[in-house]
Amino acid sequence: MINSGTGERRKAGTSTSGNYDFTALPPGEYEVKATAPGFAEWSGKLTLRVSQEAAVNPVLTPASISTTIDVNDVTSVITTEQSSLSDVKEAARIEALPARCMASPPRI
Numbered sequence: 001m002i003n004s005g006t007g008e009r010r011k012a013g014t015s016t017s018g019n020y021d022f023t024a025l026p027p028g029e030y031e032v033k034a035t036a037p038g039f040a041e042w043s044g045k046l047t048l049r050v051s052q053e054a055a056v057n058p059v060l061t062p063a064s065i066s067t068t069i070d071v072n073d074v075t076s077v078i079t080t081e082q083s084s085l086s087d088v089k090e091a092a093r094i095e096a097l098p099a100r101c102m103a104s105p106p107r108i
């Protein structure tokens with residue numbers, strides 16, 4: 001809470017039920033701000049007169065959240081013009097195959 005005439009600042013926390021209290025405030029114009037993690041800041045104006053009690057009930061709204069995801073494509077583009085299937089194997093993997101797999105055709 002900021003006194004607009006003097007610049008005096010006061011802070012108060014809230015109870016578990018969300019109540020807060022500022023006592024012995026001199027009359028004047030005030031700017032009231034309320035903040036909480038994950039919520040947008042709320043602000044409002046208040047004018048206090050001599051011996052006046054006032055209630056301000058700020059309504060906090062969820063803060064906007066934005067996330068940016070960058071995707072870098074390193075694979076080749078799929079073409080729809082041809083329908084072919086291919087796969088490349090390293091020479092070391094082919095040489096490591098058992099000899100009988102390479103010597104005889106598969107049986108059906």
